[in-house]
Amino acid sequence: MSNSTSTQIQLVNRPTGWPSHDDFRTATIEYGDLEPGQVRVRNEFVSVDPYMRGRMNDTRSYVAPFALGETITGGAVGRVIESESGALPVGTPVLHQHGWSDVIQADAETFRPVPDIEGLPLSVHLHILGMTGLTAYVGLTAIAGMEEGDTVFVSGAAGAVGTAVGQIAKQLGASRVIGSAGSAKKVALLTKKYGYDEAFNYKEVNVREQLPVSAPDGVDVYFDNVGGDHLEAALDAMNDGGRIALCGAISGYNSTDRTPGPDNMANIITRGLKLEGFTLANYLHHAPAFREKMTKWFAEGKIAYDETVVDGIENTVDAFLDMMRGANTGKMLVRI
Amino acid sequence: MSNSTSTQIQLVNRPTGWPSHDDFRTATIEYGDLEPGQVRVRNEFVSVDPYMRGRMNDTRSYVAPFALGETITGGAVGRVIESESGALPVGTPVLHQHGWSDVIQADAETFRPVPDIEGLPLSVHLHILGMTGLTAYVGLTAIAGMEEGDTVFVSGAAGAVGTAVGQIAKQLGASRVIGSAGSAKKVALLTKKYGYDEAFNYKEVNVREQLPVSAPDGVDVYFDNVGGDHLEAALDAMNDGGRIALCGAISGYNSTDRTPGPDNMANIITRGLKLEGFTLANYLHHAPAFREKMTKWFAEGKIAYDETVVDGIENTVDAFLDMMRGANTGKMLVRI
Incomplete structure (x- = not known):
């Protein structure tokens, strides 16, 4: 058990037109000891997605806007590095929606364990086997x-x-x-x-x-x-x-x-x-059928993918803007 | 058995923008004796509908364009005045798609008998109990x-x-x-x-x-x-x-x-x-369910309708243009 420092990217202004760096800030969060049922996760990949631009606006939508002054939420994958949860022991690869940060500490229930697939990075759970594929x-x-x-x-x-x-x-x-x-x-x-x-x-x-x-x-x-x-x-x-x-x-x-x-x-x-x-x-109930089919196609070698990877949580905003400009082929990711 | 003269309105030009009288002509057709299986119908009401404007263009659509030089087809109701068909004796009220004419002669199969409803004109089969209601x-x-x-x-x-x-x-x-x-x-x-x-x-x-x-x-x-x-x-x-x-x-x-x-x-x-x-x-298979419900609501006095009636087949183009300009309340009809 130990304290931990987390670097997180937060929204501070609602952009009009193209977002700029001034619309975001880098926050340093100090986590204390885990509470019972919590885990601490070190992210390996953080997702930047087109739909996030819509959540930066304060407009009515199925998905609520991002809150000003809080960390941008969204898909990320990582591994449990400390655990007070029997369900998610240290080392478990997990998918979650805590978003743009390098380390995240929260209730184990907010993380979903995903399989390690031989020869593939965890990031596939953020795209071809995850939300983008679905x-x-x-x-x-x-x-x-x-x-x-x-x-x-x-x-x-x-x-x-x-x-x-x-x-x-x-x-x-x-x-x-x-x-x-x-x-x-x-x-x-x-x-x-x-x-x-x-x-x-x-x-x-x-x-x-x-x-x-x-x-x-x-x-x-x-x-x-x-x-x-x-x-x-x-x-x-x-x-x-x-x-x-x-x-x-x-x-x-x-x-x-x-x-x-x-x-x-x-x-x-x-x-x-x-x-x-x-x-x-509204369509997450299709996920089991999708995973079954996609895992089979994937195993048969029928599915290709590309990743465009930017390194460092501090470059997440640039990765997001590059993605909006179409600089990526396949999935745009930030590697932590 | 006798010859019969029919006045019919035909499309001669495809209008650009608002149709004008020059886009139509009034043709006089001389029908000879009925052939076996044919009936002759005197129309009581002819329908003018917004969708007809689309059919005056030569553009791709579910419904084929009107043919140039031929009578404008569409809904009409009338009564059989001569018959060589056992299915449709003289006096039968019928609905058909032969369109803008006062008298029409054709195979009995192209007409559908409709009920005379006490106190109501045949025209209700062109709107509230017919295609517009459906x-x-x-x-x-x-x-x-x-x-x-x-x-x-x-x-x-x-x-x-x-x-x-x-x-x-x-x-x-x-x-x-x-x-x-x-x-x-x-x-x-x-x-x-x-x-x-x-x-x-x-x-x-x-x-x-x-x-x-x-x-x-x-x-x-x-x-x-x-x-x-x-x-x-x-x-x-x-x-x-x-x-x-x-x-x-x-x-x-x-x-x-x-x-x-x-x-x-x-x-x-x-x-x-x-x-x-x-x-x-593409949705005509819903007609039986519609007729059952609508006939019931109608009989219960729950359904009102209006007609805007123009007299004379020669005024059909004016009736059509007035309808496109919104001069009608309820169904726009030409009474023959």
């Missing part, structure tokens, strides 16, 4: 009702969710999966590593002109991580009865203006389309 | 999944579909039904005759500011007949998990510009909303 699975299945033979279009396809969506869609029998990404390198990865049948660089084409070329038979399911011009292009390309899962709208997250929506909303009526937004918190 | 029912139930206790908002509420939506929502247990319409007279009708709890004149208020006042606890189901500013206002007012049935977007039907969509599409994600467009053709 987001991709829920969006394709529960929200968009993807069926075998569907043509699937994914925007922001080289991001953590997007790389999972393409691979899961192929495993579930999609006939054709098309992705957009923001660099030639990412586009190449989509087709060579992530099973996309076709991909394009949205910075070099007009998405509305390109999508019907990439999807000559139209799109049945659109998994939207971007919004804006991508959603507009998809509404033009959707087949009758098409389904759109709205997962993110990163193109507008840091906009201070109100951005006009698609100019072709009437297609929703004439083609009988369904658009549905979702926040994973 | 549209309201399908939008509320199959599309929006309305549940008891829901707050329901309806735009274009004084139109044929809107007056049905409000009453059906109340019968199905909505806790509060709010409607928008375009005149003080219509607004008064909504609350006095059509069971709306609250209504406002969208020409005299800012819809985005008014809706949260009219719906202080938010909106669970939005039945959209209008699009544009109404859809934007609804997206701001929807409760988490809200459902939007997109039935029409009359605000944009005659626009030649591409109209920007709502500037608050991100709410679809943060509140987990579902938007679904529908065209009735």
